[in-house]
Amino acid sequence: MTQTVLVDSNTTSALTPAPAPWSAVAAIGIGAFALVTAEFLPVGLLPQIANDLAITQGQAGLMITIPGVVAACSALLTIGLTNAFDRSHVLWVLLSLLVVSNSLIACANGLPLLLLGRVVLGVAVGGFWTIGVSLGARLRPDAVGKATSIVFSGVTLGTVAGVPAGTMLGALFGWRMSFAVSAVLAALLVLALVRLLPAIRPEPSSGLTHVPSVLKIPNVQLGLVAVALIFTGQFCAYTYFAAYLGEVSGVEPSALSALLLTYGIAGILGNLFCGWWVGRNLRLAVLSTSLVLGCSMLLLAAIGKNPAAVTLAVVMWGFGFGMLPIAIQSWIFNAAPNHLESAAALFVSMGQLFMGAGALVGGITVDNYGLTSAVWVGAAGTLCGSLWIIARFFSGTPVLLSQP
Template identity: 45%
Template sequence: MQNNNTQAVVRDDAPLPIPKPTRSAWLAVLSVAVGSFALVTTEFLPVGLLPSIAAELGVTEGVAGMLVTVPGLVAAFAAILVTIGVGKTDRRYVIWGLTATLILSNLIVFVSPSFPLVLAGRALLGIGVGGFWAIGGALGNRLVPPASAARATSIIFAGISLGTVAGVPAGAMIGELVGWRMAFFAAGSLSVLVLAAQVWLMPSLPTTQALTFAQLPALLRVQKARLGMLATLLVFIGQFAAYTYVTPFLSQTAGLGAKAISALLLIYGAAGFVGNLIGGWAVAKSVKNSLIATGVIMGLSAAAMPLFGTGAVGATVLIVIWGLAFGMMPISVQTWMFKAAPHAMESGGAVFVSTAQISLASGALVGGVSVDHLGVSSAMVVGGLFGLAMAGVIAAWARDDGQPLGKLHAVH
């Protein structure tokens, strides 16, 4: 007689349920993303306020450009020193501390009566920017389950991208309405809210590993990554040699008023957002071609400003084209570096951040020297030439799959 009583069979190969992130986890991610937005927005605030700052503090516009140069240089060292210095400290406390430097920096700038004190406040910002770029981007992997890590990371970097394209027009608009100091006060107020949200929402993020100086050169040992670092150096110098001084150019050479300039910077930011979307599509097709297109479009549009951007129509057209290239730039460079050395990005990430920040600071410095000695139009040309040089380097030495053709020699 057959026994009809059967037992349920448990299959060992049955798929395990994928854990879903909680609402509090997503709110923690959002607090980091808004923090990244506040940091990057503050970093670029002076670009849209340069003439007003220079006039009130009694310095040239080239010297005022140091407000972009100095935090970039400090950030370059902070990316390495903060990453190593925090050791195994709970990353929650590290992020709180970096956000606190942002609050203090904006407060110092808001109340300081002299350029040296304002510059000191901006230097403090560099610690927050460098530390966050090196540490904050990796938090998405820890705040949510692995299946949602990519989405969390993209949200955090969206804050960085939005701050990059929105910081300048936001600062210019606030500065036009209520003065340049209030732009920094607004950024500081936002930072207070961000810190409160992070203290409330972020869970404990202990770590068992500490980065050492011996691990830093990992990225530099990869030939394709070294080519990417050179491209980063050239395109960031070019971008910020020209962009740091775009407001004085639009005012002095194009003859535009403050409201028109604020509108153009807003258009530039909007074009940058579109460019970021285009860049995502372009790198999926070919990272090499995306980088070349970024360098060529940015280089030509910036260099053409003194020729065709001397009126409202020409300036608007070139600003839109330039903004598209600016939006493509971060995703093109970052994708190249990740594909070049995915195994070395965690240990070498601080080195890459330092390279980008040194390039940013150097660009503002090069542009400032050019402005003070050759006039504001020269900064546009110098920046454009650096962008074109980046496109030439990638076209000459990179394969279609991103592999360098051979040993990379000095560029002459």
Template identity: 40%
Template sequence: MNDLSASPATAALAPAEPSSWRDWLSVYSVALGAFAFVTTEYLPVGVLPQIANSLSITDGVAGLMVTVPGMVAAVSAPAIMLGAGRMDRRHLLLLLTLLLVASNVVSALAPSLPVMLLGRGLLGVALGGFWAVAIAAAGRLVSESKAAKATALIFAGITLATVFGVPFGTFVSTLFSWRISFAVTAGLALLALTAQWLTLPSLPSRGGLQVRALLAFLSRSNARRSMLLLGTVVAAHFTAYTYIAPFLGHDAGFSPGAITAILLGFGLVGMLANFAMAGSITTHLRASLGAVVLLMVIAQLVLPGLQGWGVTLAVLVWGVAYGAIPLGVSSWMQLTSPHLPEASSAMLVTTFQVAIASGSLFGGLMVDHAGVSSALWLGAGIGVLGLAVMLSFGLGKAPIAEALQR
């Protein structure tokens, strides 16, 4: 998830003294944790057909591996923010990363779908909690002047995982098996846990999300409408993308090696688009977000009718579109309620995870009943709904923050 943002209070919590090399090692340990979390979350997408075949289930049912952690994370994100209380954030991060290790081990050894979903459920608990505390903690690990750089490093871990997580799983699975993919990711998570245990200082709680802030956020109609915008756009992506490997293999006829290369290309162009469009997202949010959502919808609509290089090109166009979408929707959410940043952040995580879960669930139902292409068409339809929600905010040139608060 390269769509989260640090709380404005982060800088105020940073230590005043200059940052030491040990401080930066602690930041890198959290960034490594972010990389491991996102890699684990997206790993099944690249190996979904192999897991489905091994566990004797359909591709659509296998999509529950994406649905379950999303559903659990949607609940655990605000729950952990509300319930962590005075717990030292160092201990909380270590516990959540340990759960990540356990999740990968259970998934690697799973003899059946229920055991696999248990492992993925553990991921959901850890994932929601991690995003609830990690970004804000990063700013406390270094001096105030370096807080933004520390947070950017966490985003780098997320971005790299978004680029390499899915093709990594596909590549390792091609060489060995999907179980080895989870085992290697468990090792990555264990490395992150060790690094955090060695480098993270004590991070005493200094306040947190309050129930009244969440209720105040949810009471605003523009906030609820913005959550709907975020949810529809992200669900449009995951309704189809969760089943991209079956489409590329079964429908388009690509080999496992070609699928790995295409998915790597998807991630790489997405990463470039994320950086390239940062300026336009900031200055022309409505137009930029609308353009990339429309681009995604077009790519999903035309993919079933293409073959060969046409499929590859359409997938890369989709990658460009989605590369800019998380930044766009998260910027929109931040501007919805600038005076309630903690509540906005919590609901951002929750809505994003609900969208992942619901998109992969309904996409899976379509795959099993009407074929993989139907999931692409459903994703495009949900994307059109997202565009309609965006149009409900108007087409004026006023900044989103002003338009939303009228």
């Protein structure tokens, strides 16, 4: 079955009378880059942070859990509390929170302040992805596909350039410097958004009151269960990705940034491939995403000390991770094309919640059974997502999980 994401160009044109400059779209893409970099920066710095603050790696892994849980709540609260506000003003505030978050973390002298900074980040992440994800299409209704791809390119660039660069900076000057530099760049981004973004009125169909009706759509329900399984598995393992490569696979610190860069480049390819494939067979795109992720984790856990196997697993994992947001979000957006902000809020809320849940499960398994256990559990969770997709997406008429 072939499906594509549809955006009502008449509604978009009414909300934004004239196409905005491409620089405004690019600024939102850079905002996505900054948030993704900040959210996943601890993955490459986890061992350093744990050693410096005298905490376990499982406790340090709460840096991924906390923003995920907070973002799950802030995603829904954002459309409820900001329904009447200019979207450009909302983005200014959310990116300003990124400055606060990174500054707090750079100055943290213990776990409480460290996690407070991540709570602030969670508010920014949940709100930004709920509001910002659909703004590319609204700013440039004459080139929806190109505008959307620019916004999402920030996600890929965050993993390709942001996380490896932050890891390298941390290796050279300490992990605090990575967050300090991120705070400065976020401040410059806020100034750019103030300068470049035009007024953007909220969508008439946005708001918390539309969420229950979106939840009643069968394909939305099916997609959200897939999100729960796949994101839990992915972030159970990914949170301890750098630690596993260093301590189990024996990757030297000097080579870790290069391997993370390889992961990111594979993510770009996965992103581009999935952007093409979702327009041809969306169900297979979603299924292949979970299979590639799960099989890469299995390979790394089974023969993670073999250099060739490690490289192959990293490439597969990056490719699958690049596909993940495009595949799942396309499915949910196609199921509710007239309620994009409400659908985005549900996707972000579920994704962030189970991202945090996966990191928490990974932390518990690492502290009790070692790093390899997190990869095995991650593979199991992700492949359970594959089984769900096979059982539901390919079983004919979708089955309602709850009656309207």
